[in-house]
Amino acid sequence: MGMTMSEKILAKHAGLKSVTAGQLVTCKLDMVLANDITAPPSIKIFESIGRPVFDNEKIALVPDHFQPAKDIKSAELAKIVRDFAVKHKIVHYFEQGRVGIEHVILPEKGIVAPGMLTIGADSHTCTYGAVNGFATGVGSTDLGAAMATGEAWFKVPQAIKVELTGSKPAGISGKDVILTLIGQIGVDGALYKSLEFAGDGVKSLSMTDRLTISNMAIEAGGKAGIFPYDEVTAEYVKDRVTKPFEPVAADEDAVYCQTVKIDLSALKPVVAFPHLPGNTKRVEDIKEPIAIQQVIIGSCTNGRLEDLQIAAEVFKGHKVADGVRCIVIPGSPAVYKEAMKRGYIDIFIDADCAVSTPTCGPCLGGYMGIMAAGEKCVSTTNRNFRGRMGHVDSEVYLAGPHVAAASAILGRIATAEEVQ
Amino acid sequence: MKLEGKVWRYGDNIDTDVIIPARYLNTFDPKELASHCMVDIDESFAGNVQDGDIMVGGRNFGCGSSREHAPVAIKASGIPVVIAASFARIFYRNGINIGLPLLEIGDDVEKIHADDKLQVDVSTGEIRNLTTGDVFHAHPLPGFVQEIAEAGGLIEYIKKKG
Numbered sequence: 001m002g003m004t005m006s007e008k009i010l011a012k013h014a015g016l017k018s019v020t021a022g023q024l025v026t027c028k029l030d031m032v033l034a035n036d037i038t039a040p041p042s043i044k045i046f047e048s049i050g051r052p053v054f055d056n057e058k059i060a061l062v063p064d065h066f067q068p069a070k071d072i073k074s075a076e077l078a079k080i081v082r083d084f085a086v087k088h089k090i091v092h093y094f095e096q097g098r099v100g101i102e103h104v105i106l107p108e109k110g111i112v113a114p115g116m117l118t119i120g121a122d123s124h125t126c127t128y129g130a131v132n133g134f135a136t137g138v139g140s141t142d143l144g145a146a147m148a149t150g151e152a153w154f155k156v157p158q159a160i161k162v163e164l165t166g167s168k169p170a171g172i173s174g175k176d177v178i179l180t181l182i183g184q185i186g187v188d189g190a191l192y193k194s195l196e197f198a199g200d201g202v203k204s205l206s207m208t209d210r211l212t213i214s215n216m217a218i219e220a221g222g223k224a225g226i227f228p229y230d231e232v233t234a235e236y237v238k239d240r241v242t243k244p245f246e247p248v249a250a251d252e253d254a255v256y257c258q259t260v261k262i263d264l265s266a267l268k269p270v271v272a273f274p275h276l277p278g279n280t281k282r283v284e285d286i287k288e289p290i291a292i293q294q295v296i297i298g299s300c301t302n303g304r305l306e307d308l309q310i311a312a313e314v315f316k317g318h319k320v321a322d323g324v325r326c327i328v329i330p331g332s333p334a335v336y337k338e339a340m341k342r343g344y345i346d347i348f349i350d351a352d353c354a355v356s357t358p359t360c361g362p363c364l365g366g367y368m369g370i371m372a373a374g375e376k377c378v379s380t381t382n383r384n385f386r387g388r389m390g391h392v393d394s395e396v397y398l399a400g401p402h403v404a405a406a407s408a409i410l411g412r413i414a415t416a417e418e419v420q
Numbered sequence: 421m422k423l424e425g426k427v428w429r430y431g432d433n434i435d436t437d438v439i440i441p442a443r444y445l446n447t448f449d450p451k452e453l454a455s456h457c458m459v460d461i462d463e464s465f466a467g468n469v470q471d472g473d474i475m476v477g478g479r480n481f482g483c484g485s486s487r488e489h490a491p492v493a494i495k496a497s498g499i500p501v502v503i504a505a506s507f508a509r510i511f512y513r514n515g516i517n518i519g520l521p522l523l524e525i526g527d528d529v530e531k532i533h534a535d536d537k538l539q540v541d542v543s544t545g546e547i548r549n550l551t552t553g554d555v556f557h558a559h560p561l562p563g564f565v566q567e568i569a570e571a572g573g574l575i576e577y578i579k580k581k582g
């Protein structure tokens with residue numbers, strides 16, 4: 001019986017020839033990740049086990065959530081992480097100035113690669129499926145244990161095949177693809193399962209699109225969201241990944257529990273209404289205009305160079321509407337620098353956007369863009385849960401960078417086409 | 421282990437942001453987390469929950485972020501077991517790892533209401549609704565996951581295994 005991409009990666013790391021969905025396996029890990037919120041409890045767990053770290057090159061610590069520290073307690077969290085990193089000589093520790101959002105910098109720096117097995121104490125660890133790895137989120141206990149043992153247990157997931165056909169039209173990004181998919185299958189449509197992308201349409205998706213799509217697999221309940229390895233992957237990892245790696249491909253006769261089809265050429269710009277990422281609507285179907293007060297462009301979902309490029313192209317020659325604030329957050333120092341070189345940052349500042357150093361900041365209601373009661377925000381982030389970005393009576397509408405920039409300019413939820 | 425307690429009933433897709441909002445994540449002290457548990461959807465919970473009360477949710481309970489602070493906050497509130505139609509994957513794993521039993525009972529959950537009194541046998545998965553007389557059975561935990569739960573969590577399990 002053939003295997004899916006997930007099954008192949010899990011089998012290999014469990015030292016088995018083959019595995020099937022439902023099987024419980026213990027696997028050796030290639031990378032374990034935590035951030036400034038989840039590392040401190042993980043470190044406490046780690047210390048209670050009383051062993052050394054399993055490998056100081058296979059642990060990544062990224063203080064991105066409340067950093068640069070927003071208050072004294074957050075500074076204390078960052079200090080726990082810093083002290084641990086120094087003590088255990090953690091190679092992939094990122095100090096302020098070098099730090100970006102975890103799921104932007106790990107792929108960008110080639111720390112995650114095709115065929116790799118990664119766990120992270122952050123639910124969006126599934127992002128690395130974009131580069132053909134199996135990566136999934138866990139809690140601090142799993143992570144603390146993994147820092148000591150280098151292992152974790154997994155239940156091999158059933159897989160949903162997402163067959164992409166056609167090619168992406170102009171004005172559509174990976175965000176429209178994933179929001180459309182979650183709208184179709186629901187926020188628990190992939191619960192305990194992996195999403196495995198396939199089909200002719202894959203090749204029309206850039207690495208940025210794929211990272212956005214895999215990032216939000218968890219918003220459908222998914223354990224992972226994996227793309228096949230192709231020329232786009234090869235080109236992306238070429239100058240980034242320095243260690244040898246082994247890409248995986250699904251077998252012809254791999255078993256899927258379900259197949260979902262999406263015709264990319266038929267996609268329209270969409271937004272997810274409050275308070276679930278699956279409340280997807282086409283922007284053109286919004287009857288009454290929805291006035292907004294805030295726009296966020298950034299996050300591990302849409303904080304990459306191509307996202308900023310899209311936003312800059314929409315903003316060029318326009319200004320943020322009166323009564324709206326637009327915060328742009330490049331996902332990493334490298335993204336920031338390149339955006340500056342290409343003039344995007346000038347365009348944002350000329351348009352009256354506030355541009356920030358890389359951080360998660362407002363995405364999880366941390367700081368820098370918290371909303372008051374009654375306010376509405378269009379955000380390129382990944383969650384629009386109640387109270388996610390501030391007051392419980394504020395609202396988040398999720399969208400891609402085209403719609404976010406257009407909405408900032410027009411002061412209401414809008415498509416880029418409407419900005420002329 | 422038989423538990424008896426009063427039900428705090430919540431709906432579908434209870435996410436970890438409402439279980440413990442991110443603005444309180446600048447600490448990982450269980451007591452402090454418990455004092456903000458559920459506040460965004462139920463301000464009465466943290467002040468009124470009694471040791472031994474049971475939390476019951478609908479589908480996809482615990483979806484969203486991987487923050488272990490969420491099951492920790494629930495456990496530190498005095499809740500010894502959570503019952504739901506289904507759990508989000510990471511939350512489920514975290515619950516087992518920190519020694520908070522989670523019982524999945526599918527659509528039977530519709531027959532449990534706020535303030536019902538339940539008797540729960542965590543090891544057999546049998547749930548008796550003492551208010552209505554209904555009896556339900558939760559899906560058993562698979563293989564060594566059962567052993568992790570019985571050890572009281574992942575750390576105890578690892579220590580025991582050596």
Ligand code: SF4
Pocket residue numbers: 064065101102103122124299300301359360363364381382
């Ligand atoms: S940007 Fe948002 S979703 Fe991504 S890691 Fe940071 S807080 Fe989590």
